[in-house]
Every structure is written in structure tokens, then in C-alpha cells.
Amino acid sequence: xxxxxxxxxxxxxxxxxxxxxxxxxxxxxxxxxxxxxxxxxxxxxxxxxxxxxxxxxxxxxxxxxxxxxxxxxxxxxxxxxxxxxxxxxxxxxxxxxxxxxxxxxxxxxxxxxxxxxxxxxxxxxxxxxxxxxxxxxxxxxxxxxxxxxxxxxxxxxxxxxxxxxxxxxxxxxxxxxxxxxxxxxxxxxxxxxxxxxxxxxxx
Numbered sequence: 001x002x003x004x005x006x007x008x009x010x011x012x013x014x015x016x017x018x019x020x021x022x023x024x025x026x027x028x029x030x031x032x033x034x035x036x037x038x039x040x041x042x043x044x045x046x047x048x049x050x051x052x053x054x055x056x057x058x059x060x061x062x063x064x065x066x067x068x069x070x071x072x073x074x075x076x077x078x079x080x081x082x083x084x085x086x087x088x089x090x091x092x093x094x095x096x097x098x099x100x101x102x103x104x105x106x107x108x109x110x111x112x113x114x115x116x117x118x119x120x121x122x123x124x125x126x127x128x129x130x131x132x133x134x135x136x137x138x139x140x141x142x143x144x145x146x147x148x149x150x151x152x153x154x155x156x157x158x159x160x161x162x163x164x165x166x167x168x169x170x171x172x173x174x175x176x177x178x179x180x181x182x183x184x185x186x187x188x189x190x191x192x193x194x195x196x197x198x199x200x201x202x203x
Contacts (some may be wrong), residue, residue: 012153046133059126062086065157069109074122075132076101080149082123083159084108090127090182097135098163100144100174103183103203104130132202146170167191174201 001010001113013020014029025031060067062084072095073080079095090109092102092179106127149162160173169190189195 003194026089057109059107059166060084060111062090062108062110066110066159068117068153068157068159069111069150071103072122079148081159081161083110083174085158085176087180088127089180090125090175091162091174091183092125098161098165099135100133100171100172100185102130102132103201104128105180110128129203168193177202 001007014033017029018031019027019032021027021032025035030112052178060069063086066086067082069082069084071080071082072078073092076092076094077096077135081093081112082090082094083093084090088107090103091104093099094101099102102125104125104127106129108126109123111123119138119199145166148162149164151159151161153159158173160171162169162171171188171190173186175186176183177200182200185199185201187197187199
């Protein structure tokens with residue numbers, strides 16, 4: 001494996017043509033390699049080894065309340081807070097830049113890769129109709145100088161994200177529209193110049 005990826009932690013196999021498994025085919029490396037090739041050629045006709053079969057055990061399905069799941073998410077980053085809603089409309093909030101990066105419809109997330117893999121790969125939305133929000137023109141995430149303060153849940157489990165932007169405290173809440181076609185985004189600013197902005201987000 002190191003010849004393909006020098007940074008891998010996987011050990012070498014059949015070093016100097018010898019097998020480390022002496023109890024399999026009496027340690028015959030040639031027969032062991034042949035058995036691997038036979039298995040790979042017939043993989044569509046055989047079951048995976050016990051413990052490796054695909055299951056739905058890690059699929060997150062919001063039913064009565066939203067699911068708030070912290071994870072590593074592709075196109076968002078390692079500090080993702082994914083929120084799945086029973087209305088089958090979902091979002092991914094980046095706690096580093098303090099903004100919603102992705103929204104999508106349909107199924108929520110399969111958390112198996114993050115739970116089962118030691119290298120914690122990024123997860124991706126299970127649903128479709130995915131929309132990505134890019135930073136505004138001329139405004140980078142660093143320039144925002146936002147500091148994430150956490151989130152709080154209301155009585156039905158909808159999170160309100162809280163962060164500081166300079167001397168201003170911001171509270172941002174995304175609620176699904178009744179028809180599931182988008183969100184109502186509410187942004188409150190607290191400080192010397194308090195204010196509130198409410199807008200619909202559809203895609």
C-alpha cells in the first residue's frame with residue numbers, strides 16, 4: 001500500500017513473496033493471492049464477509065423532532081453541524097465560518113463512515129436537490145471575524161446558532177416552510193444596534 005500512498009498506515013503484504021498467514025493454505029503465498037483474485041472476480045455474486053455488510057443502522061432519519069448532528073462534512077468542513085428536519089429539508093452549518101453552507105431535500109445523512117472509519121472521512125448529504133451558499137462577493141470567512149458561541153434548541157428541537165461578529169451578538173434560526181419548499185431564515189442582532197431580518201430561502 002505504501003507504494004501507492006506513502007502516507008498510509010496499512011502494512012505491506014507478502015513481503016519478499018512470503019505470507020504472514022501461515023495457517024491459510026499452509027502459508028502458500030501464491031494460493032492466497034489466487035484466492036483473493038477469485039473472490040474479487042466473483043464479488044458481485046457473493047456476500048461480503050461478516051461484519052462488513054452494508055446496513056441502514058447509521059442512517060439518520062428525523063421523525064418527530066429535528067436531528068442535530070456534529071460531523072465532518074464534504075464541502076462544509078470538519079466543524080459541521082448538520083440539522084435534519086422531519087419535513088425532509090435539511091441544512092449544514094459551518095461552525096468555523098458561522099454560516100449555513102449547504103441545504104438539501106429528501107433523505108438526511110448516513111453517519112456510518114464517520115462512526116466506523118478510524119480516519120473519519122467526510123460525509124455527504126443522502127438527499128438530492130442540493131444547494132450551496134457561497135460567501136458574498138468581496139467577503140471572505142476570515143474577514144467576517146465571527147466567533148461561534150454554540151447553539152440552543154427551542155421546545156420542538158430547532159436550533160438557534162449563536163455567534164459574535166465584532167462587538168455584535170448574532171442569533172440565527174432556520175425553520176422549514178410549511179410546504180417543505182424552503183426555509184424561513186431569522187437573524188437577530190443584539191448590541192448597540194439591535195435588529196432583526198427575516199427572509200425566505202427557496203431553491
